[in-house]
Amino acid sequence: MTKFWFCIYNTLLLPILWTGFRLAYPFSSKIRNGLKERKLIREKLEKAGYPRNKDGSKKNVIIHSSSLGEFQQAIPLIEQLRKRNFNIICTFFSPSGYNHAKIPYCDILKIYLPFDSHRRVKEFLNLIEPDLIILMRYDLWFNFLYEAKRRNITITVANARFDEKDKIWSMLIAGSFKKTMYRMIDKLFVIDKDDELNYKNKLKGFKGEIVMVGDSKYERVYNSVRDLKDYSVLPKDIHKNKKVFVIGSSWKDDEDVLLPVLDRIEGKQGGILTILVPHEPKETKISAIEKTISVKYKNFRTIRYTGIKNYKNENLIIVNTVGILAKLYSIAYLSYVGGGFRTGLHNILEPVIFNVPVFFANQAKNSDEDELLLKSGCGIPIKNKKNFFREVYPLLNDKGYRDELAANCSKVFEHTLGTAEKIIKNLFIN
Numbered sequence: 001m002t003k004f005w006f007c008i009y010n011t012l013l014l015p016i017l018w019t020g021f022r023l024a025y026p027f028s029s030k031i032r033n034g035l036k037e038r039k040l041i042r043e044k045l046e047k048a049g050y051p052r053n054k055d056g057s058k059k060n061v062i063i064h065s066s067s068l069g070e071f072q073q074a075i076p077l078i079e080q081l082r083k084r085n086f087n088i089i090c091t092f093f094s095p096s097g098y099n100h101a102k103i104p105y106c107d108i109l110k111i112y113l114p115f116d117s118h119r120r121v122k123e124f125l126n127l128i129e130p131d132l133i134i135l136m137r138y139d140l141w142f143n144f145l146y147e148a149k150r151r152n153i154t155i156t157v158a159n160a161r162f163d164e165k166d167k168i169w170s171m172l173i174a175g176s177f178k179k180t181m182y183r184m185i186d187k188l189f190v191i192d193k194d195d196e197l198n199y200k201n202k203l204k205g206f207k208g209e210i211v212m213v214g215d216s217k218y219e220r221v222y223n224s225v226r227d228l229k230d231y232s233v234l235p236k237d238i239h240k241n242k243k244v245f246v247i248g249s250s251w252k253d254d255e256d257v258l259l260p261v262l263d264r265i266e267g268k269q270g271g272i273l274t275i276l277v278p279h280e281p282k283e284t285k286i287s288a289i290e291k292t293i294s295v296k297y298k299n300f301r302t303i304r305y306t307g308i309k310n311y312k313n314e315n316l317i318i319v320n321t322v323g324i325l326a327k328l329y330s331i332a333y334l335s336y337v338g339g340g341f342r343t344g345l346h347n348i349l350e351p352v353i354f355n356v357p358v359f360f361a362n363q364a365k366n367s368d369e370d371e372l373l374l375k376s377g378c379g380i381p382i383k384n385k386k387n388f389f390r391e392v393y394p395l396l397n398d399k400g401y402r403d404e405l406a407a408n409c410s411k412v413f414e415h416t417l418g419t420a421e422k423i424i425k426n427l428f429i430n
Helices: 002-027 029-038 041-047 068-083 095-100 118-128 142-150 172-182 193-202 216-226 252-268 283-296 305-310 325-329 369-376 385-397 399-407 419-426
Strands: 060-065 087-092 109-112 132-136 154-160 187-190 209-212 243-250 272-278 302-304 316-318 334-337 358-360 379-381
Touching (some): 002 029, 002 172, 029 095, 041 118, 060 068, 068 132, 087 095, 142 172, 187 419, 193 209, 216 419, 243 252, 252 272, 252 283, 252 385, 283 302, 283 316, 302 305, 305 316, 358 369, 358 385
Parallel strands (some): 060 132, 087 109, 187 209, 243 272, 302 316
């Protein structure tokens, strides 16, 4: 079946895909930039000295990520591989991942994965001569897999998540193509038991190994926050003896639900310091929020974070800068993470690291972290203002109840740390 799909892919599917790229070329800056940068692949590899270590003293590994999110999940793996003295090449297919990924080490090369023609893939692998290929989560390309398999290069997928909503698995033709790609993989490192069972069910006759190890995403978030050097983002006298409610990465939909309720509670009892961190803290957005609050909410007194030196007991701080949200969670009594009404949740794991219960909306589903928080007992989903008031009021007035939820936060990470080390050890890399 592999040979059959090799012929179909290269004679029919790939030309169609390439034609689509060329047609979109005049209208898409991302595609133009991606194609332009791909012309520099050979030059960048040769400048970096590839192929390196033909004597076998060090091994070469390709870690491929589809997007910035997948690359973030790869960082714990990168750290483990560096301990074992690997040459590491991080590849990306899309400009969004390539442009925004910040490589943490100067000895790691960042390049595009070439367009998936058989000729380009062969040239690419000739230049690198990798010993190992790690694909993050799901971004599989047929010729890349085919040629790597032909060369007996070990191919693995880390953080493999089986999407039960993906109808392709059940389709006769498209499903056959997808299964053929997966059968070229040597090891699938899956997140949980459900993923393990689903892959085994769909990949009958799979000769590789399916290993349940967890998700390095949690490890990455935990380590990135743990490594923060300074949590002092607000003078202690501002938040001392106050119940700090941090609203992170908010959209207007979030603000329209939360702010009326918090304003009402503030009018009743006071003692709350709300810190609002908009998703995009542009001047137009900040000004619009300030105007809305001045017109609608009589109990809020606002100050911008950049003007905090002039603080005069305001009870709503609007953060008009970036890069401090994780630190703000460290002083929170309760938190809310935005995006769930519109685009999908932002990072709801960060507050949990500080044992802070998390409110969120999950109407726009984009991940499974919300399910883990609900299962662990430290996440509280909300749907509207009435629902939010009913959930938040007891937490603000019963510290014992709040602390009970906070204690549950540790359950989120207790089985997720060490995933990267498990993967590398399983690959018998020393």
